[in-house]
Amino acid sequence: MLVYTAEMLKELAITAGAACALGLLCAGSMAAAAQDVNALDDLVRAYPDHLVPAEKPNTVLWKDGTEMVFDDGIQKAGFEDLLNRASLKDQMAMPYPRSWPSAAPLVNADPGRVRNDAFFRKMYGGSADEVRANLVSVEWLGGARVPFSKVNGAAEALGRVREELETLPAEVYQYVAQPVGTFAWRPIAGTARLSMHSFGAAIDFQLPRALYRYWKWDMRSPNDAPVYPERMLEDARLRQVVAVFERHGFIWGGKWFHYDTMHFEYRPELLG
Numbered sequence: 001m002l003v004y005t006a007e008m009l010k011e012l013a014i015t016a017g018a019a020c021a022l023g024l025l026c027a028g029s030m031a032a033a034a035q036d037v038n039a040l041d042d043l044v045r046a047y048p049d050h051l052v053p054a055e056k057p058n059t060v061l062w063k064d065g066t067e068m069v070f071d072d073g074i075q076k077a078g079f080e081d082l083l084n085r086a087s088l089k090d091q092m093a094m095p096y097p098r099s100w101p102s103a104a105p106l107v108n109a110d111p112g113r114v115r116n117d118a119f120f121r122k123m124y125g126g127s128a129d130e131v132r133a134n135l136v137s138v139e140w141l142g143g144a145r146v147p148f149s150k151v152n153g154a155a156e157a158l159g160r161v162r163e164e165l166e167t168l169p170a171e172v173y174q175y176v177a178q179p180v181g182t183f184a185w186r187p188i189a190g191t192a193r194l195s196m197h198s199f200g201a202a203i204d205f206q207l208p209r210a211l212y213r214y215w216k217w218d219m220r221s222p223n224d225a226p227v228y229p230e231r232m233l234e235d236a237r238l239r240q241v242v243a244v245f246e247r248h249g250f251i252w253g254g255k256w257f258h259y260d261t262m263h264f265e266y267r268p269e270l271l272g
């Protein structure tokens with residue numbers, strides 16, 4: 001296994017926690033432990049409707065008394081294994097970059113794609129009917145309405161995104177004037193994992209054609225690496241739109257190595 005030195009990581013602008021999640025290196029240092037505590041605090045702060053600070057170490061405590069382990073102590077065998085059985089620590093390990101990227105993400109740098117399934121099922125609902133019971137109708141641009149989960153203030157946050165977008169020139173907000181899907185109880189294509197659409201906490205848009213890209217559409221064979229659409233990073237309007245979503249707790253799938261440019265999901269724990 002390739003072990004990255006502290007210098008190399010600095011150059012890559014990623015933390016030890018992120019490197020660990022990427023399977024590059026896992027060092028049990030004091031610094032890493034402090035980082036874990038901060039990550040756990042960020043998670044609790046992001047979901048105040050459900051989570052409360054716990055005195056017990058390594059524990060995510062729910063208001064109803066449920067305890068979840070933060071760090072399961074399991075070194076995942078590879079990236080797919082990490083996606084399939086991510087712990088809450090894994091979920092928090094890869095920092096989501098707030099700045100606009102200047103180049104393609106590093107291999108497997110998918111901040112936000114690593115999700116703990118049990119956590120989100122408990123948060124938003126463990127079945128289509130349970131999730132549906134939490135959906136409310138949110139007004140979108142041009143008078144459109146979309147169903148979105150009211151849990152954690154996600155629907156309210158989406159409403160604030162719309163309000164802020166409306167303060168921008170029409171040629172900017174037109175990029176996301178056409179929503180093409182929010183709630184859908186379904187696994188991510190080709191996997192058994194539920195996407196945030198299952199929880200009513202993600203929204204897709206019909207972006208302008210050249211910007212509408214999904215990593216799987218760009219693979220000629222299953223062993224190909226996705227070809228990140230770097231040219232879209234020159235689009236100032238797209239940049240403005242993404243910044244608005246991020247200000248209200250939504251991450252953008254265009255910042256992933258496994259990109260999904262039409263996709264935004266409510267993940268305030270990564271934008272603390």
Ligand SMILES: [Zn+2]
Binds near residue numbers: 197204262264
């Ligand atoms: Zn999506």
